[in-house]
Amino acid sequence: WWKKSVRLPSANFPNGPIGLPLFGYLSILTEKNILVALDKAHDQYGEVMSVNIGPGPRTVVTGDYQVLKEVFKDDKATPRPADQMWFHKEFRFGDDATGARGILFSQGEEWHEQRRFALRRLRDFGLGKSSMEELIQEEIQQLCALLEKEVNHPLKMDLIYNLSVVNALWTLITGSRLPLHDPHIKELVHKIDELVKERGTGKLLLIFPWLRHLIPERIGWSKQKRIFANLFAFLDKVIEEHREHFARNKEVVKESPNDFIDAYLAKVDDSSPGSSFYGEQGLKSLKIALLDLLLAGMETTSTALSWITLYMIRYPEVQAKVQNEVLTQVGRSRLVSLEDRANMPYTEAVIQEVMRISCNVPLSVLHSAQADIHVGSHRIPRGTSIIQNLHRVMSNPRIFAEPAKFRPDRFLDSEGKCYVKNDHNIPFSIGRRDCLGKSLARAELFLFFSTIMQRFSFESVHADLSKINMEPIVNFAQTPPPFEVIIKRLK
Numbered sequence: 001w002w003k004k005s006v007r008l009p010s011a012n013f014p015n016g017p018i019g020l021p022l023f024g025y026l027s028i029l030t031e032k033n034i035l036v037a038l039d040k041a042h043d044q045y046g047e048v049m050s051v052n053i054g055p056g057p058r059t060v061v062t063g064d065y066q067v068l069k070e071v072f073k074d075d076k077a078t079p080r081p082a083d084q085m086w087f088h089k090e091f092r093f094g095d096d097a098t099g100a101r102g103i104l105f106s107q108g109e110e111w112h113e114q115r116r117f118a119l120r121r122l123r124d125f126g127l128g129k130s131s132m133e134e135l136i137q138e139e140i141q142q143l144c145a146l147l148e149k150e151v152n153h154p155l156k157m158d159l160i161y162n163l164s165v166v167n168a169l170w171t172l173i174t175g176s177r178l179p180l181h182d183p184h185i186k187e188l189v190h191k192i193d194e195l196v197k198e199r200g201t202g203k204l205l206l207i208f209p210w211l212r213h214l215i216p217e218r219i220g221w222s223k224q225k226r227i228f229a230n231l232f233a234f235l236d237k238v239i240e241e242h243r244e245h246f247a248r249n250k251e252v253v254k255e256s257p258n259d260f261i262d263a264y265l266a267k268v269d270d271s272s273p274g275s276s277f278y279g280e281q282g283l284k285s286l287k288i289a290l291l292d293l294l295l296a297g298m299e300t301t302s303t304a305l306s307w308i309t310l311y312m313i314r315y316p317e318v319q320a321k322v323q324n325e326v327l328t329q330v331g332r333s334r335l336v337s338l339e340d341r342a343n344m345p346y347t348e349a350v351i352q353e354v355m356r357i358s359c360n361v362p363l364s365v366l367h368s369a370q371a372d373i374h375v376g377s378h379r380i381p382r383g384t385s386i387i388q389n390l391h392r393v394m395s396n397p398r399i400f401a402e403p404a405k406f407r408p409d410r411f412l413d414s415e416g417k418c419y420v421k422n423d424h425n426i427p428f429s430i431g432r433r434d435c436l437g438k439s440l441a442r443a444e445l446f447l448f449f450s451t452i453m454q455r456f457s458f459e460s461v462h463a464d465l466s467k468i469n470m471e472p473i474v475n476f477a478q479t480p481p482p483f484e485v486i487i488k489r490l491k
């Protein structure tokens with residue numbers, strides 16, 4: 001059994017380390033973190049290789065930009081692996097025949113439909129428009145008011161950005177915003193944060209899913225179930241309120257939906273059998289789509305903002321240059337707008353460099369091969385799971401010299417005046433199933449960062465800046481270690 005599970009399925013399958021029975025590629029459990037373990041294996045077996053994760057069959061891992069570009073340019077690697085269905089059956093109304101509901105883990109035509117709809121509707125309700133900018137600005141003003149109260153005191157950066165980020169999404173989804181001190185939004189943020197962290201600490205659960213039957217409490221399975229149940233109760237309430245309103249004002253809502261949920265209910269009402277929006281399945285999909293948007297959108301963007309803050313206290317000279325650029329281009333009184341981005345190359349370069357070096361979602365989300373895939377001399381058979389090693393691409397020394405060093409000017413031209421895009425910087429992944437919220441995330445990062453820099457400075461609580469811990473906590477996401485800042489008003 002062991003030989004069968006660890007051997008290469010065919011002669012031209014990507015090579016890789018031999019896993020142990022049950023544990024698979026042991027370094028994943030014994031090295032400092034999974035990224036270090038995979039780096040070691042890549043160094044030995046190349047940029048397209050395979051490993052056993054736990055007792056499962058071999059998973060292909062690639063950290064080569066050109067390969068990722070080629071493999072993910074069309075639908076041949078868009079599905080999510082079927083062996084995670086145990087999880088989706090529990091939390092995403094999943095089944096073996098049709099996969100999971102929602103956006104993040106759905107399959108085939110259902111995924112196409114759900115993704116297309118979400119993209120179009122988020123665009124209608126703001127993405128890429130001035131209304132979205134106003135909505136984000138509103139959140140930033142509230143956040144700045146909160147920061148103002150903390151001036152000159154050490155402040156723990158834990159969950160500071162989450163409330164504002166989730167509220168921007170919440171407004172797009174539900175049509176109304178919640179005040180930052182609202183207990184509902186605080187509860188929502190805590191639940192999502194707990195869930196993401198639990199998924200991380202439940203690494204063993206991901207590798208050995210059957211442990212949930214033996215030690216559900218210790219492995220974190222019971223806790224996940226409780227958190228999902230709370231989250232669903234929260235979403236059910238909002239959906240129910242929208243459904244009641246829809247039932248009473250159907251024609252008006254259809255004519256001009258106020259938010260994402262309204263638009264979704266209108267779509268469910270107009271759908272016919274065969275569509276993933278139709279009937280009960282449509283309503284289930286709505287709930288999971290909301291869950292996906294909140295899960296995928298909150299922690300990632302908030303974590304990126306926390307990383308930016310940490311890098312600013314570690315490199316005050318970089319912070320000073322950003323502040324100088326904001327004050328020169330925008331001044332003190334006018335609100336920063338997305339149009340300013342073109343004139344603020346240094347700020348853009350700093351965001352890009354933090355995204356590169358902190359690599360928020362280092363292994364993206366698992367994909368699998370829809371049909372046999374040929375990569376150079378390799379053949380990856382249908383159904384094989386594929387990990388996109390984004391961390392590997394973004395720390396490739398041939399593209400990013402001295403990749404461990406924080407150097408925003410690598411995204412500037414030789415005179416340091418113009419921002420230079422680098423296609424190899426792919427924190428949002430690449431190809432047909434890349435991040436659905438990347439425009440929103442990019443807009444948020446720019447507006448939050450530059451507006452805060454227009455008014456405040458972040459300082460370290462340590463006199464010796466080299467003492468600041470920059471070591472990421474690696475789970476599903478790479479998060480900064482807990483840290484404190486002293487907020488100063490910009491003189």
Ligand code: HEM
Pocket residue numbers: 103104105115292293296297298300301304360361364365366427428429430433434435436437438440441
């Ligand atoms: C800095 C912020 C963010 C980062 C680094 C990030 C990164 C990613 C990555 C790496 C993926 C996996 C893509 C793949 O499977 O190939 C993804 C998927 C996704 N992201 Fe983001 N994301 C961010 C913000 C957001 C926001 C704000 C939203 C909400 C609007 C969002 C919604 C999604 C969704 C729905 C998916 C699943 C797409 C699909 O399966 O078709 N993300 N994101």
